[in-house]
Amino acid sequence: MEKNIKIVTSIAVVVNTFLAALKIIIGFLFNSMAVLADGIDSATDILTASIVYFATRLSSKPPDKLHPYGHRKIENIGAKIISFIVFYAGISLLIESIKRLVTHNYTLIQGIIPITVTLISVIFKTFLFIIEYRIGKKYNRPSLIAEALNMRNDILLSSIVFFGILLNKIGLSFMDPLVGMIMSVIIVKVAFEIFNENAVALLDGIKKDEEWIYDEIINLCNECEGVKNPHKIRIRKIGECFDIDMDIEVDPKINVQKSHELTLCIKDKIKKLLNDKVYDVVIHVEPYQNVENEPYGIGGKNEK
Structure with missing residues (x-):
């Protein structure tokens, strides 16, 4: 190249x-x-x-x-x-x-x-x-x-x-x-x-025609059983690749290993979605609180 x-x-x-x-x-x-x-x-x-x-x-x-x-x-x-x-x-x-x-x-x-x-x-x-x-x-x-x-x-x-x-x-x-x-x-x-x-x-942003990625990431999270309420999704471009930060909620009773597996599930699906044009995906895990969040907010979709 x-x-x-x-x-x-x-x-x-x-x-x-x-x-x-x-x-x-x-x-x-x-x-x-x-x-x-x-x-x-x-x-x-x-x-x-x-x-x-x-x-x-x-x-x-x-x-x-x-x-x-x-x-x-x-x-x-x-x-x-x-x-x-x-x-x-x-x-x-x-x-x-x-x-x-x-x-x-x-x-x-x-x-x-x-x-x-x-x-x-x-x-x-x-x-x-x-x-x-x-x-x-x-x-x-x-x-x-x-x-x-x-x-x-x-x-x-x-x-x-x-x-x-x-x-x-x-x-x-x-x-x-x-x-x-x-x-x-x-x-x-x-x-x-x-x-x-x-x-x-x-400006650490993305183009208008790339905004669909937010909705697709939420859909992908729903495909990983046990992941709840993806929010604070933030996407930026580093060169030709996407750098993604987000928060998810999981059952507070599951162990660390299971939480880690859920984040890997999300990361794998995002990489496939973006054809491996992913610089990094950082996922913060929180205990599920069963509280409705605002649909949009500063920093991306579904900010808590």
């Missing part, structure tokens, strides 16, 4: 470095705001790919005394940094594009090299998006998925640049800064998407 991720992130750094240098040079030589903006966007990809590269390595470090829950959230932090970088690039491009459009600082782009460069960019970035997204989804790596989503955005940007240059060359010279403006808005939008995607994990 780690070997595949290392290969993908290394390829991303090399390809983005090549594309960034190529587009920035062409953008300056042909005075194209659109191509230059696309090159700057690729330059930010070099940094973001580097962040992903180091984040995936640091996150694989085992837990230690100072980090008992491991280092997997480093990937979420890496994705957050990516969102800020992308946002800054988008705002900077927006300001410059508007300035050129308002001041009429645009000209017709000469030659076929700018169009050729944008086509090369689309091809290479499509390749990167496919491999990054597949590997990220396969191993559930948030920072790699974030980088892939940014790459998907780049494919669209380079495509917009291509048509913008084409329209510029047929006489619509204002299309160059206008395309730069459109690109910057898309970049800012993606920055917010990446930010929101990783905010939940850093």
Whole structure:
């Protein structure tokens, strides 16, 4: 797993470095705001790919005394940094594009090299998006998925640049800064998407579409004979895995061994439910009091 991720992130750094240098040079030589903006966007990809590269390595470090829950959230932090970088690039491009459009600082782009460069960019970035997204989804790596989503955005940007240059060359010279403006808005939008995607994990929460896990855990507890009133269920994400804390009640007359067996029953069922994507399950056992609890509360379902 780690070997595949290392290969993908290394390829991303090399390809983005090549594309960034190529587009920035062409953008300056042909005075194209659109191509230059696309090159700057690729330059930010070099940094973001580097962040992903180091984040995936640091996150694989085992837990230690100072980090008992491991280092997997480093990937979420890496994705957050990516969102800020992308946002800054988008705002900077927006300001410059508007300035050129308002001041009429645009000209017709000469030659076929700018169009050729944008086509090369689309091809290479499509390749990167496919491999990054597949590997990220396969191993559930948030920072790699974030980088892939940014790459998907780049494919669209380079495509917009291509048509913008084409329209510029047929006489619509204002299309160059206008395309730069459109690109910057898309970049800012993606920055917010990446930010929101990783905010939940850093807040020790889960996504809305994972809320069903609470109800399923309660149902699983009912399948373990002798378990009563599961409550204070709290779920959070650590990397790609779920960390679960909960309380249950049992007959106060049973011995410790039997109580332990009941917790093992619950843990086994939860692991099967979540396809072994479980970091840990901590179950606190209490004597059954035969008292109705509130259906919901702070800290999860059925808090006592």
